[in-house]
Each structure stands twice: as structure tokens, then as C-alpha cells.
Amino acid sequence: MCLGLPGVSVVCVRHSLLLLVQRRLSQGSAMETEAKKRAAYMAVDKYVQNNQVLGIGSGSTIVHAVKRIAERVQKDGLKVVCVPSSFQARQLILQNKLPLSDLDQYPELDLAIDGADEVDNDLNLIKGGGGCLTQEKIVASCAKKFIVIADYRKISKCLGEKWKRGIPIEVIPKAYLPLTRTIAARFGGVAELRMAVSKAGPLVTDNGNFILDWKFEKVSDWKTVHCSIKMLPGVVETGLFIDLAEKVFFGMEDGTVEVRERPSQ
Numbered sequence: 001m002c003l004g005l006p007g008v009s010v011v012c013v014r015h016s017l018l019l020l021v022q023r024r025l026s027q028g029s030a031m032e033t034e035a036k037k038r039a040a041y042m043a044v045d046k047y048v049q050n051n052q053v054l055g056i057g058s059g060s061t062i063v064h065a066v067k068r069i070a071e072r073v074q075k076d077g078l079k080v081v082c083v084p085s086s087f088q089a090r091q092l093i094l095q096n097k098l099p100l101s102d103l104d105q106y107p108e109l110d111l112a113i114d115g116a117d118e119v120d121n122d123l124n125l126i127k128g129g130g131g132c133l134t135q136e137k138i139v140a141s142c143a144k145k146f147i148v149i150a151d152y153r154k155i156s157k158c159l160g161e162k163w164k165r166g167i168p169i170e171v172i173p174k175a176y177l178p179l180t181r182t183i184a185a186r187f188g189g190v191a192e193l194r195m196a197v198s199k200a201g202p203l204v205t206d207n208g209n210f211i212l213d214w215k216f217e218k219v220s221d222w223k224t225v226h227c228s229i230k231m232l233p234g235v236v237e238t239g240l241f242i243d244l245a246e247k248v249f250f251g252m253e254d255g256t257v258e259v260r261e262r263p264s265q
């Protein structure tokens with residue numbers, strides 16, 4: 001309510017603008033959530049079959065996929081076993097009362113499903129926004145099929161166009177400082193130690209390591225760069241997933257799901 005007092009109408013206009021911005025933001029995120037959910041549901045319904053061993057990725061999009069798998073287990077009597085790619089994935093599997101296992105029991109998985117931070121035209125991915133890239137890559141590489149679920153914001157022509165936080169690189173803590181210098185000197189750009197959000201100090205991965213986010217300047221051959229960075233002593237893994245994803249399900253803004261296949265298949 002605006003009172004007829006000097007300055008009050010300015011306050012009212014400001015307040016309305018703030019509400020409008022907040023509404024737009026929440027609509028945006030509701031749209032993103034819906035897009036994630038559609039992509040996840042379609043991927044699960046098309047690919048998850050009875051008696052499969054599934055690799056479960058990490059992040060917010062995979063939450064929808066796990067919920068859908070659990071629904072199908074309950075409603076249709078689907079039987080699956082789930083292998084997690086992180087502490088979060090493990091919790092998700094347990095919370096949804098799905099059978100939990102590991103790569104010791106099942107070194108070969110039928111299917112792995114995961115989210116991504118960015119996906120280019122060749123279905124190369126940047127992953128590791130949630131810091132789980134190493135286990136995610138291990139799980140994906142053990143699967144006969146690796147499919148990705150994402151919302152429309154992740155689509156890009158070339159890596160780095162959308163994901164501005166840099167390429168995540170998991171490193172052994174003792175090596176982080178020499179590696180920040182070597183990566184910048186050899187490949188350009190800046191490699192920054194990722195800090196924890198609600199604790200003083202660096203983010204520590206599920207494997208007890210640190211993450212460097214490498215903000216690169218220009219890269220023309222991702223495979224070569226990935227291999228060269230992996231050769232550096234102290235590097236555990238990079239968040240570059242090259243030639244791994246077979247299909248990506250993108251939930252779009254208009255409510256549809258766009259499915260893309262890796263071109264070279």
C-alpha cells in the first residue's frame with residue numbers, strides 16, 4: 001500500500017520492481033527445474049530397463065532421474081541396482097530406497113546417467129561444477145552407455161561459451177600451488193583454487209583432494225589439452241568429458257525435450 005507521503009511512492013516503485021525481479025528469477029528457476037525434470041524423466045523412461053546396473057551421477061538434475069527410477073520401481077516392479085558417483089549420489093539412492101552397490105560388485109554398468117555444466121555440438125562436456133568429476137568420470141567410463149540430462153542453459157557451440165567458472169581440475173592438495181602456476185604458464189589463463197562455501201578454506205572433494213577452476217583463454221583441441229593437463233604430476237582428473245556421452249537429453253524452455261546424439265557414432 002502506498003501512503004500519500006513524500007518519498008513513499010518512490011519506496012513503493014522500488015519495492016514493486018524488486019518483487020518483479022524476484023518473480024522473474026523464481027519463474028526462471030521454476031522453468032529450469034521443469035526443464036531438468038522433463039529431460040530426466042524422458043531419459044529414464046527411454047533407457048532404464050529391467051535388471052540393469054545403473055551408474056548414478058551427481059548434481060541437481062540427477063535428483064529427478066533417481067526419483068523417476070524409484071517411481072518405476074514402486075509402480076512397475078522395475079528391478080535395478082545403482083552405483084553412485086559421489087556421496088550425494090549415494091545419499092540419493094538410499095533416500096529413494098533403491099538398491100545400492102559399487103564398482104567392486106559391478107565393474108561393468110549397463111547405463112550411466114549424469115548431468116553436465118556445459119555440452120558442445122560434439123557432446124563434449126564440462127563437468128565438476130559440484131566437485132564430483134573424478135568419480136563421475138570413472139562411473140561413466142565403466143558404463144556400456146553414458147547419457148546426459150540437462151536443461152537448455154547448458155547447450156553451447158563451443159566449450160566455455162556458457163560455463164564461465166572454468167574447467168574443474170581435481171588435484172592432490174600438496175600439488176595445488178605448483179599446478180596453478182604450471183597450468184597458467186603452459187596453457188594460458190588462470191587456475192584458481194576453489195574455495196568452500198560455508199567453511200573457511202578450500203573445497204575438499206569426496207576423494208580428499210582440491211579443485212582448481214581453470215579459466216582458459218583459447219583452446220582449439222580439447223582432447224590434447226585434457227591429455228596434457230592429465231600428464232602433470234598431481235593432477236587427478238579434469239572435468240573435460242571428451243567422446244564419452246552417447247546422447248544428451250535437453251529440457252527446453254518451451255516444455256519440449258531435445259535429444260542429441262554424438263555425431264561420430
Ligand SMILES: O=C(CO)[C@H](O)[C@H](O)COP(=O)(O)O
Nearest residue numbers: 059060061115128129130132
Ligand atoms: O558435474 C556435476 C557435479 O560434479 C554435475 O553433474 C553438474 O555440475 C551439473 O549439475 P546440475 O545438474 O545441478 O546442473
